[in-house]
Amino acid sequence: MIKHIVMWKLKETAEGLTKDQIAGKIKTDLEALVPVIPAIGQLEVGINIIPSDAAFDVALYSEFASQADLQTYMTHPAHQAVVGFVRNVVTARHVVDYEG
Numbered sequence: 186m187i188k189h190i191v192m193w194k195l196k197e198t199a200e201g202l203t204k205d206q207i208a209g210k211i212k213t214d215l216e217a218l219v220p221v222i223p224a225i226g227q228l229e230v231g232i233n234i235i236p237s238d239a240a241f242d243v244a245l246y247s248e249f250a251s252q253a254d255l256q257t258y259m260t261h262p263a264h265q266a267v268v269g270f271v272r273n274v275v276t277a278r279h280v281v282d283y284e285g
Contacts, residue, residue: 192241
């Protein structure tokens with residue numbers, strides 16, 4: 186099993202949205218991918234509730250049966266549409282993929 190974790194720091198405003206609205210849209214858009222991309226085994230999106238200089242604003246935890254399934258998710262057009270939005274609203278991104 187491949188675990189895919191991504192964390193983002195968000196801009197205060199972007200695309201006509203506030204940081205809270207951006208976080209909500211990212212959460213909604215990513216969760217909407219579950220029924221669209223069968224390769225997703227599990228997907229959870231969390232919005233940070235305790236502000237801190239060390240904290241990121243949004244975190245994604247997802248699981249895939251194989252690296253091939255992760256690649257299918259990464260290149261799927263529906264996921265790429267979400268990526269296009271996210272790239273415009275973040276200031277930092279960290280990711281880790283591991284077998285577990």
